[in-house]
Amino acid sequence: MKTGPRLAVGLRGYDRAQVDELLGRIAGALNGGPPVTADEVRAVRFDIVLRGYEQRAVDELVQECVRELQTAAPIGQRPGRPRVHPGWLINWIQDSRFSGAGMRAGYDVRDVDAFLDRVVSGLRGAAPPVTARDVRECVFRAVRLGPGYDEQEVDRFLAQLAGALERR
Structure with missing residues (x-):
């Protein structure tokens, strides 16, 4: 089997x-x-060998797979976190405010605002839904001079947003 993402060999x-078999x-x-459950994947242990896949890359990929398996699982089998109501999530996103980057580089305000508008549209059903994975993989242009949001604040908010989208 070919692994989806190319894993480095160390x-x-x-x-x-x-x-490869687990993937x-x-x-x-x-x-x-x-079916394969998230718990089964978490329980797997790999042997350490010469010329094997880099451990950190595999661990990160397996964590992403666990999240996808949890999302795809029937509601009764999902982790016991409370579900997030879309209306509350829309209000939370719209009420969010970020500090300006000041003299440091920051995320382009237009990029961040457009992405969050896309998330809200997806929650309202007016556009394709944005997934937690989409949030984790989003990339914004950096600006040095001009309106920019503090990168750390935006990153923390996006991590919380991804977690909330997983609980929908």
């Missing part, structure tokens, strides 16, 4: 065949094949 790392099972489960 001098010592996780056994490539074991990692294949996860991909199958997400595409309607035999």
